[in-house]
Amino acid sequence: MNCLAVSGGDVAAARAMVKRPPLIFADEPTGALDSSSATELLFALSEVNQALGTTILMVTHDPYAASYTDRILYFKDGHIISELKRCNRERREFYEEIMQEAARQDEKR
Secondary structure: OOOOOOOHHHHHHHHHHHOOOOEEEEEOOOOOOOHHHHHHHHHHHHHHHHHHOOEEEEEOOOHHHHOOOOEEEEEEOOEEEEEEEOOOOOHHHHHHHHHHHHHHHHHOO
């Protein structure tokens, strides 16, 4: 017997993508997922963005999740304090820039 196990987060993400909305709000979308499921979800969100032109507005504290995006805005006290753009670079290279920016922001605290 084959079983398919999905979490509530998986179901919510699938529903959002199936309806093909112009905008998906993703508040810490990988927070309750194991690493494999998180990577699958991030890849799926990237595919929806690229293939369908869907805008993904993701809030996350996870640099790995952020590295799947094209643009990152850093907020502090309700203001944008920094912005990073992927500009067609590989995900891993963007991840490294995100980590460097996190270190810079930490020094400013």
